[in-house]
Amino acid sequence: MMIKEIFPDGEPLFGPQSFTPTPASRGWSAYAGRLPLPAFDLEAWRAEEERLTAIPDDAFIEDNLVKRELPQTEGLDESAREILVAAAMDAGHQLVDACRYGGDGASHYELIDALYRGWSVSQQSADQSGDAVLNSFESFCAAFAPDLDTHLVGRLINKVGYFNRFVVGQRILEVDYGDTASTPQGFGRYNCAGEWLCLDRSSRHRRYIDKEIVDEVQELNESWPDPSKLVFHESGSAALAGIGAEKAILSGVRAIKRGYVPKTGEFIEHPVFSGGDRRVEDRASGTIWAAFGMSGSYTCIRWFDEYPVAFGISQEDLIEYRRQQGHKIPELFETGEGIMAGPEIPLALARVIYVPKQAILGAKTWVAENCTPGTRAISLEAAQMYGTVTSKMSELLAQDPVIIR
DSSP states (O other): OOOGGTTTTTTTTTTOOOOOOOOTTOSHHHHHSSOOOOOOOOOHHHHHHHHHHHHHHHHHHHOOOOOOOOOOHHHHTTTHHHHHHHHHHHHHHHHHHHHHTTTOTTSSSSHHHHHHHHHHHHHTTTSSSHHTSSSSSSHHHHHOOOOOOOHHHEEEEEEEHHIIIIIISSEEEESSSSSSSTHHHHOBBSSOOOOEEEEOOOSSEEEEEEHHHHHHHHGGGGGGGGGGGGEEEEEGGGHHHHHHHEEEEEEEEHHHHTTTOOOHHHHHHHHGGGTTTTTHHHHHHHSSSSSSSOOTTTTTOOTTTTTEEEEEEHHHHHHHHEEEEEEEEHHHOEETTEOOOOEEEEEGGEEEEEEEEEGGGHHHHHHHHSSTTTTTTEEHHHHHHHHHHHHHHHHHHHHHOOOEE
């Protein structure tokens, strides 16, 4: 029997062939292991890998990094500004409709991008109605989504937060060779300007780190906070005003009792896990959740001017505080959900505040105004990459940085 009798609609997968099947072989599964595989040219593969590996970093970035540019706000005429704001308003309607039907955080980049661009120009003149709508997460929801239930608001936060993390981005660049249309890199990155050092590489993937992060690690290397002596509580910048006013981190329940409307937390960003059909008052947690390490999973970014925040809290001081407050078991134990640290943690127990590098100056001002002397503000990127950067410090410092303007 010729193979064309088995593939009557066209040529077989690997070109014209012939073989005699057994009587029992009557289906693709019977032939799948019998068709010859195309020849693999090992030498050609090695040559291509060597070629890709040898590409200089500046050429690798230039050819593969998709840089996105924000509109120039200085000198932007009124008609151009109005077009950008109008596009953002239209995207807002479409994004809210999309949130009604679910989808993961990585979807709807184009809509969120239009919102981001409109928001960026709106910050220059907040006297227009469209600009005021884009000014904050609360104003956006009031205009576009007053009827959205907590599940849909959580989806909106998830999408905007994902965009902020991977498109607006940290000071670490992931660059892939060739077609990356299905990844954030394929969509592009904002805020790429800086001096970049190659942290690690493979033939088709390279990771670059802002030289300022390396300098920060080097500067603090001798006095780096020991994470084994800390517990970590993750939050978002929207909560900083309330935390500063109280000089304490409060649980959701205690914050509500003191007249605050919670803006961050798992029951805000991921309401599906905490009974999203119930009132906020009924879903809020009575304890502050912490962990022995930072995961980034519980930081909350709702809008484009917000950023993740993590508090590094002294284990020893927290245990003593819990003992003074009369906790029957003041010691800290981590369950599958984390550490139940109690309803209130004074800011005086915080030793480190972690924020993205781009927010570090504002964080240092906040720390100086609200925390005890000696509390530090350190970039999340430096904390995340501390071990890797330290082990490669001499190699990194020997590089000529790739400058992106």
